Amino acid sequence: MEDTIVAIATPSGVGGIAIVRLSGQKSYELMRQVFSCGKVKNFEPRHAYLGLFDAKDLTDHCIMIYFKAPSSYTGEDVVEFQCHGGNVVAMKIVDRLTELGARIAQAGEFTKRAFLNGKVTLDEAEGVIDIINATSTAEARAGYELTNGALSSKIGALQDRLKNVAATIDVVMDYPDESVDDDANIDLSREIGEIRHEISHLLDGAKSGKIIKSGYRIALVGKPNAGKSSLFNNLLAYNRSIVTDISGTTRDTIEEAYEYRGIKFVIIDTAGVRSTDDTIERIGIDRSIDAINSCDLILFLIDGADSITKEDIDIYNIIKDKNYIIIVNKCDISDKCDVSQFNGEKLYLSAITGKGVDELKEKLYTLATSDMRQDTLALVNKRHISILFDAVKSCDAIIDKIKMGESADILSIEVDQLWQKLGQITGNCDRRDIIDEIFDKFCVGK
Numbered sequence: 001m002e003d004t005i006v007a008i009a010t011p012s013g014v015g016g017i018a019i020v021r022l023s024g025q026k027s028y029e030l031m032r033q034v035f036s037c038g039k040v041k042n043f044e045p046r047h048a049y050l051g052l053f054d055a056k057d058l059t060d061h062c063i064m065i066y067f068k069a070p071s072s073y074t075g076e077d078v079v080e081f082q083c084h085g086g087n088v089v090a091m092k093i094v095d096r097l098t099e100l101g102a103r104i105a106q107a108g109e110f111t112k113r114a115f116l117n118g119k120v121t122l123d124e125a126e127g128v129i130d131i132i133n134a135t136s137t138a139e140a141r142a143g144y145e146l147t148n149g150a151l152s153s154k155i156g157a158l159q160d161r162l163k164n165v166a167a168t169i170d171v172v173m174d175y176p177d178e179s180v181d182d183d184a185n186i187d188l189s190r191e192i193g194e195i196r197h198e199i200s201h202l203l204d205g206a207k208s209g210k211i212i213k214s215g216y217r218i219a220l221v222g223k224p225n226a227g228k229s230s231l232f233n234n235l236l237a238y239n240r241s242i243v244t245d246i247s248g249t250t251r252d253t254i255e256e257a258y259e260y261r262g263i264k265f266v267i268i269d270t271a272g273v274r275s276t277d278d279t280i281e282r283i284g285i286d287r288s289i290d291a292i293n294s295c296d297l298i299l300f301l302i303d304g305a306d307s308i309t310k311e312d313i314d315i316y317n318i319i320k321d322k323n324y325i326i327i328v329n330k331c332d333i334s335d336k337c338d339v340s341q342f343n344g345e346k347l348y349l350s351a352i353t354g355k356g357v358d359e360l361k362e363k364l365y366t367l368a369t370s371d372m373r374q375d376t377l378a379l380v381n382k383r384h385i386s387i388l389f390d391a392v393k394s395c396d397a398i399i400d401k402i403k404m405g406e407s408a409d410i411l412s413i414e415v416d417q418l419w420q421k422l423g424q425i426t427g428n429c430d431r432r433d434i435i436d437e438i439f440d441k442f443c444v445g446k
Helices: 027-034 089-099 109-116 122-133 137-147 150-173 182-203 205-214 228-236 279-294 310-319 357-370 382-403 408-426 433-439
Strands: 005-008 017-023 048-054 059-067 078-084 216-222 254-260 263-269 297-303 324-329 346-348
Touching: 005 089, 005 109, 017 027, 017 089, 017 109, 027 059, 027 078, 027 089, 048 089, 059 089, 078 089, 109 122, 109 433, 122 137, 122 150, 122 382, 122 408, 122 433, 137 150, 137 205, 137 263, 150 182, 150 408, 182 205, 182 382, 205 263, 216 228, 216 279, 216 310, 216 357, 228 254, 228 263, 228 297, 228 324, 228 357, 254 357, 263 357, 279 310, 297 310, 346 357, 382 408
Parallel strands: 216 263, 216 297, 297 324, 324 346
Antiparallel strands: 005 017, 017 078, 048 059, 059 078, 254 263
16 A cells, blocks of 8 residues: 555544654655654654654644554554644644645545454454444453454354365366265265354354343343332432432333443333323323333332232233243332242342342353353454355255255356355455455544
8 A cells, every 4th residue: 555544543533642644655754754753763663752843834843753663553564653632732743744745544544454454353353443433341351352363263264164074175186087976975974064063153152242242131020110210320329310209200111231250231110000090191101011021131029018009910921931030029118929929030129229239140140141151252243144044044055955966167167156155254264345444434543
């Protein structure tokens, strides 16, 4: 790439420091034209220099670091200026560098150059996006696993095995008068079957990835005034829902998230479920039912200071075949509520005082992590999951063709297509159109 690109790598707005990044063949040359550091003439790579950036109508004290190719993020010469933050200084620096010949970087162009220069694979680059956009420790950790090559190494190994399969088939194609014998067919079927098993094992991490990416979704369900909003606020550790003694205060579902021990939990405060002629409240109750049907876990709240009512029984009949825990609330007021008629695990707490809430959080963490596979990589990227599902289908199709005695040339095409499909995850394939699609999701400056 001939041109040198520049962009602000930090968020816009007022702050202590902003970073302006250059990448390309002329990075060092451009830096020498605008940056001075006393009597220093030759700047060593990976050293921090405090000096002056001359932006013509503005001079800024800043730190400059030079990274010499190929030992840089992009694989090219890279220069970073750590200047004063704000809305003016960094932009003045960018303007000056563009005057001297640099070009404003496109979204994700620094990481795209890292990919094109062989510094990262496509999935490792996507891990950068996941780290930047992470909303929980677990999600950031999954992003780091991608950037460290946890998935690309597995995909590379599968592609290597497919190369060996293709080589075996090519031997037969070199001798067209001979057909693939039964023993060879058995060996090919076994090898494709083992590759399918490895891909399926990777897909076992999709459920873990869903929890990491979207959070463990929990619906708080119960009759009006059972304490759903109070528990909702207590779990979040701040007052998000309105709490009153008036029955039916919550008219709609309210959704918020909190992090506990690195895992994201999404809590849905629902409208109290009961019979009503109020049109607005009815809509809220319908949305409560939707939350019940789409969540990972239901917390069925019962007013521990009251006797069991028909509303409680009706709600129990709605959720009894789902994943739920019975929460007997207001245990600080009374513990005389008889819930023995309801099956399932029961926890006693006070949403107002917080008694028992820590134990509930630990229970929720145990349930969430019990659904997460520890023996395989967590897959958080929908693109990767979709490709792997398609790859499993391709394996099945190849095995069927082998059983039907398909010709070697057809099998060779099918195996190559499977190799190409897996390569779409890492970028080791012939499809280049997916590259722009992925890097368009990046922010400018990364």
